[in-house]
Amino acid sequence: MNNQQKYLQPYNWLLCSISILAVFLATLYPFNFSDVDNFSLPEVILSFNNSSSFQDQVNNILLFMPLGFSLARFLQSLKIKSRLQILLVILASLSLSLTVEVLQIFLPSRMPTPADLLNNTLGGFLGYIGFYIWNKKSFNMTVERIETSRFSQSNQQILGFFIGYLFVTLLISLLWQSTTNLSNWDVNYPLIIGNERTGDKPWQGYISEIHIADKALSRNQIGQVLRNSSYFDNLGDYLLVHYQFNEKCCYQDKTLQLPKLIWQGEPINQDGSQGVFLSNNHWLQTSAPVTKLSEKISQTSEVTISAIVKAANTEQDGPARIISISDNSFRRNLTVGQEGNSLDFRIRTPITGENGSELKLNIPNIFVDTRPHHLVITYARGTIQVYVDNLQNAYSFNLLELIPKQQRVFYYALTFIPLGIGLTILTLLTKRRFIFSKVIYSGILIPSLILEGVLVSESGKNFSIKNLLMGITFTAGTMLLLKARASQIKLKN
Template sequence: MRNNNTSVPKYLFGFASDKLLVIASIIIVAIATLYPFNFSIPQNFSISTIFTSFDNTSFFNDQINNVLLFMPLGFGIASIFQRNKVKAFLQIILVIIAGASLSFSVELLQSFLPSRSPTPADILNNSIGTFVGLGCFYLYDSRSFSNIIGSIENSYFSNSNKKIIILFTGYILLTFAIGMSWQNNISLREWNANFPLILGNETTGNRPWQGYISQISFIDEIVSNNQVKLILTNQNYLFKNQDFLIANYDLNGNNNYRDKTGKLPDLLWQGELPKLENRDTEKGIILTPNSWLKSSESAKFVNQKIGETSEFTIITTIASANSNQTGPARIISLSGDSLHRNLTIGQEKQDLQLRLRTPITGQNGSDINISVPKVFSDTNNHRIVITYSKGIINVYVDKYDNVYKFNLLELLPNNQKIFSYAVTFLPLGLCLALLSIIAKRKFNLNRIILAIGILFPSLIVESILIHLNGKSLSFINLAFGMFFTACTALLLQARTALLSKSELIN
């Protein structure tokens, strides 16, 4: 049976299908976000502690999942409102409020789950998901879609070339804004300020590294090429130029290790003190599975400063005691546990591995693999300089010419790249389809808008990424952008044409 006001089936097994969809969506949301339902009241419970627990971040995969999870809810609620003849504008407002309310309730309940981390960004992403679900309903429901298309075709803009060109200019400016927003994917603003500095392990003690470390320094900016050369060739350069350091530990074999800049807490031994006979004054202190170092408090100053600039330089001198260590074995970490980190320098057999927390690499920094080969093929001391800026990582090993360069945007896994381009260009394709419908009566202008509107966004976004991030030109990426834009615009146009033809026949 079908409702007179909608093409969506009204009943399923004797029940209203849209109501069943809403109920099922709520149940799925509850299971996906609250399982295993091990609720407990936190110690020192108060309203302020609940809102403090919201200090978490959302990453790319989480954002996609949160949007997809709430889309069926938006679809079902929109169908219910349409059946009850709720005005379109009010539908949009109420659907967004419903999604945001359910999301806030879930995030609030996650404050009482030790296994979950409430995140303010999830509320926004869930609300976007319900809105996208509403849009999908309008596209699916023939009557709703026809009404919207009719309103657009007869809109205030459709009879004026000037107004259409102004709208198209806005479309191009929107493309620039979306292209610039890619910078958020490679920023370090999501770094957790409360993570400690750990050498030779994780806080949990289950990722040990065995080897020597004699020095580690942090800078909250990328140093120049000339400075890199001086750091690698002149052992006294940092000692004479400490003003630009935000932390500097000289690990000389004493029982406590203080930051020379006075900005980070002391490093303290975890486990047992290393035996005197295992010390090597030339290589520095030895770290073992039974003896590693951790800052007495969080490395807040370093975490915050690097998070603010989204740049860093790290200098260290290390020597592995075993070329077959895996895990990766943690050499230097700013992390909370084995699954949550800002940064880790580790060893995976003979390779140096780097994990870095950004929106696209995830909260464990492991979604993109950054590996420097053969660094630990011997047990000698190695001087390492690592720099990061605008998504580009440089790892210098012993010599300035021995450098490995990585661009995070070029290392995106294929599935993540496809999602990223879909999220970027599907909305642009929708905007282009609407522009094309508005310009329907201006045949020549419509064709120009459609051709330029498919080609330019992909070129603009790729040009922005090349200019700001130094990535190389990728024709595959250009093709991805044009594909998603063209498919969205042309499919909506085809649906409009089919509905118009159906109405003429009827």
């Protein structure tokens, strides 16, 4: 270690310490710790059953970037090998994140989230990358190492890296698609009709029949359901729920798979002629969680809900819960609700979060009167289809197309900037191979085509030129900026 490095060593320690202190302040302040009953490893694992909002994801990545930056600077001053530096930064970021998340168990105002571990670790790694791009000496040494490495002398190895680059792109595309499945459904929630479990989101109206199946029905099948709901009897094992509200007391699932629906709140006389009447004083809830239903839908990632409902008020809000599989106002598997005269639908997926509310689905002018309406809602591979009374009154949405613009830009940046870095490495390896390098440059376009192709074929979303160009821009922009940085440093040297 030379004199300059010895002089800077205390500053490196200080930067690392400040970064760690900032993490603790941002994630644990005001430090109002309290005791936790039955603290054990199983309880710790169960307490991580939470998800992050989009804003939290961004904040968690940004929060750990200074830590990765300062650690990279500190480790470089110790002359530790680059590969070991990467491993140490990742382990340090993950360890600090895990420490914070476990401590949050003791904070009533905080909730530990598994996604935070990934986002924090990613933030630390991006900070590390940021340091090596910012630091001229480190960046120049890295470029020279790549250009003169033994891998640059072998066409076979370069081709292998390129195939690996495309394979990583395919894996990322499949990961995108997996964000619309229903694998994160919680099996501990009950089925509630006319309210939330906590009793604070009541709906006023009548409901006469409910069917739920773990299969998305086709348009032809839905047409038959709308003509005669007894068509569900033909679905066999796919039919999970059938409650018919033409009696005065407890309501047994006719498939005999789910618990009874029991009245909550104040009792009321029901004549059963229009179904059951629900209000803020009385609603229905299963006597136990609908575990089998949630498990089966989680496995198939498909669901069809059919209900005959009649709103007593066209201006209910909350949204007022008509049908809900949920624990409270912040955790649910799905909800069919009324917001004014609109139909509000929420479904839990990795991209919509544990409350199903990260992406809004609101269909106006459904509850414009107090007449009975037959609602049929299907979900499969990210596509939601809603039918009201007939096949002509239909609506279709794709979750991936509902992602807000700024959120989509952020996700595309996280996807394609790392690919742009990988493509830069490939172009540096092929610098002396003119024809072969042209093939490598096709890596600007191919990742965007792969992602868009996978999402169109697997989720049924529309092909988007804007998304294609955005992916190309991030990939090419990252590569061009890095190559420009390398050229600039060489000219100065």
